[in-house]
Amino acid sequence: MTHLGLAAxxxxxxxxxxRHRYGDPEAFEVVYQRFERLVFNxxxxxxxxxxxxxDLVQEVFLRVYKNLGGFRGRSTLKTWIFRVAVNCxxxxxxxxxxxxxxxxxxxxxxxxxxxxxxxxxxALVRGLRASLEEALAExxxxxxxxxxxxxxxxxxxxxxxxxxxxxIGTVRSRIARGRERLRRRLETSEWRxxxx
Amino acid sequence: xxxxxxxxxxxxxxDRELGENQRRAVAEHVGECAACRERLAGLERVVRKLKRLExxxxxxxxxxxxxxxxxxxxxxxxxxxRLGDRTxxxxxxxxxxxxxxxxxxxxxxxxxxxxxxxxxEADHLELIYQRSPAEEGVADAGAAAAxxxxxxxxxxxxxxxxxxxxLEEGVDADxxxxxxxxxxxxxxxxxxxxxxxxxxxGGPVRFxxxxxxxEIDPAP
Numbered sequence: 001m002t003h004l005g006l007a008a009x010x011x012x013x014x015x016x017x018x019r020h021r022y023g024d025p026e027a028f029e030v031v032y033q034r035f036e037r038l039v040f041n042x043x044x045x046x047x048x049x050x051x052x053x054x055d056l057v058q059e060v061f062l063r064v065y066k067n068l069g070g071f072r073g074r075s076t077l078k079t080w081i082f083r084v085a086v087n088c089x090x091x092x093x094x095x096x097x098x099x100x101x102x103x104x105x106x107x108x109x110x111x112x113x114x115x116x117x118x119x120x121x122x123a124l125v126r127g128l129r130a131s132l133e134e135a136l137a138e139x140x141x142x143x144x145x146x147x148x149x150x151x152x153x154x155x156x157x158x159x160x161x162x163x164x165x166x167x168i169g170t171v172r173s174r175i176a177r178g179r180e181r182l183r184r185r186l187e188t189s190e191w192r193x194x195x196x
Numbered sequence: 197x198x199x200x201x202x203x204x205x206x207x208x209x210x211d212r213e214l215g216e217n218q219r220r221a222v223a224e225h226v227g228e229c230a231a232c233r234e235r236l237a238g239l240e241r242v243v244r245k246l247k248r249l250e251x252x253x254x255x256x257x258x259x260x261x262x263x264x265x266x267x268x269x270x271x272x273x274x275x276x277x278r279l280g281d282r283t284x285x286x287x288x289x290x291x292x293x294x295x296x297x298x299x300x301x302x303x304x305x306x307x308x309x310x311x312x313x314x315x316x317e318a319d320h321l322e323l324i325y326q327r328s329p330a331e332e333g334v335a336d337a338g339a340a341a342a343x344x345x346x347x348x349x350x351x352x353x354x355x356x357x358x359x360x361x362x363l364e365e366g367v368d369a370d371x372x373x374x375x376x377x378x379x380x381x382x383x384x385x386x387x388x389x390x391x392x393x394x395x396x397x398g399g400p401v402r403f404x405x406x407x408x409x410x411e412i413d414p415a416p
Contacts, residue, residue: 025270032262040254054255058262065266132245150211151246157213176207176239183238186245 013077021069028065035078036061038153039085045148046089048137056092060085075162082153082163086145093141135185143178150175201225206236210243351393355401361411362394364403373402373409 011019011030019027036057043056063084071080136144142164149160160171201209201222208214209222226233346357354365363369376383376391383391387405391412394401400413 028266029263032259036259037251037254040258041251044252045249050252050255054258054261057254057258058265061262062265062269065269132249136246147246151243152249157208157211172204172208172213175211176202176204179207179239179242180203182246183242186242187238 014073016077017068017071017073028068031064031068031077031081032061035081038078039081042082042085042148042153043089045136045152046086046141046144047092048133052092056085056088059088063088076159079155079159079162082149082155082159083165086163090141131186132182135182138185139178139181143174143181146171146174147178147182151179200229201232201235203235206232207239210236210239348397350396351390353403355394355397355403357399360399362397362399362401364401367402367404367409369402371409373411376410376412 011027016027016030020031039060040053040057043053043060044050047053047056060081064081067084071077075083136147139147145164146160149155149163150157155163157168157171157175160175161168164171164174166174205214205218205222206226209219209226212219214222226236348355348357348362355362356365357363358369361369376387387410390403390405394403394412400411402409402411404410
């Protein structure tokens with residue numbers, strides 16, 4: 001992707017959609033740069049596999065490119081793109097039966113920098129993280145989606161409702177039950193560590 | 197709140213997604229119920245751990261992969277678009293491009309104008325040099341001759357101006373003719389009368405008189 005100027009990056013969503021509609025390739029580049037990391041992390045947490053997440057990112061943004069011209073602004077661009085991403089992940093889950101991390105969780109942590117900790121702390125934290133990622137991969141997909149969108153992506157209940165296509169009450173229920181499952185999974189498998 | 201809070205209420209309370217009344221009720225109950233307080237703390241621990249999961253960096257080259265796939269969806273760029281790219285970013289600057297456009301437009305206008313002028317001139321020349329019906333061999337000589345500005349009907353005859361000579365229709369301009377100059381004595385009265393009738397032509401006339409060709413300048 002090319003380097004974009006500040007003016008391009010500050011374009012509003014409606015401006016980007018309009019420009020894309022009229023064939024401006026830079027508009028899609030701006031969209032991609034805005035949402036690339038968010039979509040990758042969403043795909044990574046849903047799939048548990050960085051390689052699959054990279055494939056998903058390509059698939060998601062191809063769909064975004066094809067359909068961006070039809071975006072009518074009834075939701076935010078973020079909500080719409082996340083909806084595309086969740087649907088892509090669900091489709092792949094149906095084909096590949098993902099329910100667990102496909103690689104050793106410890107290996108998947110290579111991309112997660114933690115420069116502020118010493119080696120012992122990093123090893124300790126790595127252990128905790130492995131448990132959390134394992135636990136996250138083990139909870140049912142509907143709960144996993146809701147928890148990731150809320151606690152990792154920071155979406156509101158209303159936004160999650162738009163992404164998942166369910167009512168806000170259902171969103172609240174899935175988040176609550178997903179967190180409870182994680183709590184039980186983590187509290188039965190980890191040592192509680194208190195730093196010195 | 198008499199009974200314990202539900203899991204959804206605790207989770208919603210944690211996220212500040214409850215209505216004001218419900219939030220107040222949960223806060224009050226949690227303050228009084230150790231079990232619900234512990235459940236809420238458990239949810240808080242999970243959320244803290246989740247938020248400590250750092251955002252992963254995007255693998256290098258992923259953007260290029262996406263760009264390649266998207267490029268395959270784009271229609272091929274036409275020559276004008278490629279020219280637009282070059283002029284937008286190349287050595288030909290937009291002001292020069294605008295000047296070029298203006299010059300091109302002026303050239304087109306001048307071409308059309310000169311073409312129009314040339315057509316009008318050609319039409320005019322064609323009018324001036326239009327041949328007589330006798331020379332052209334046109335069947336409807338009378339109608340064509342009448343349309344000419346240098347044709348006149350006088351004394352029941354038609355005359356055409358050829359150079360400075362009025363030539364009666366059907367008369368050969370180069371054939372031998374009796375030349376009569378003003379004041380010639382002994383002219384037949386009928387000839388004199390004919391000459392008088394042709395005087396309005398205002399110049400030399402070649403006409404047929406009985407079986408002779410006569411050329412005379414009836415002007416005084």
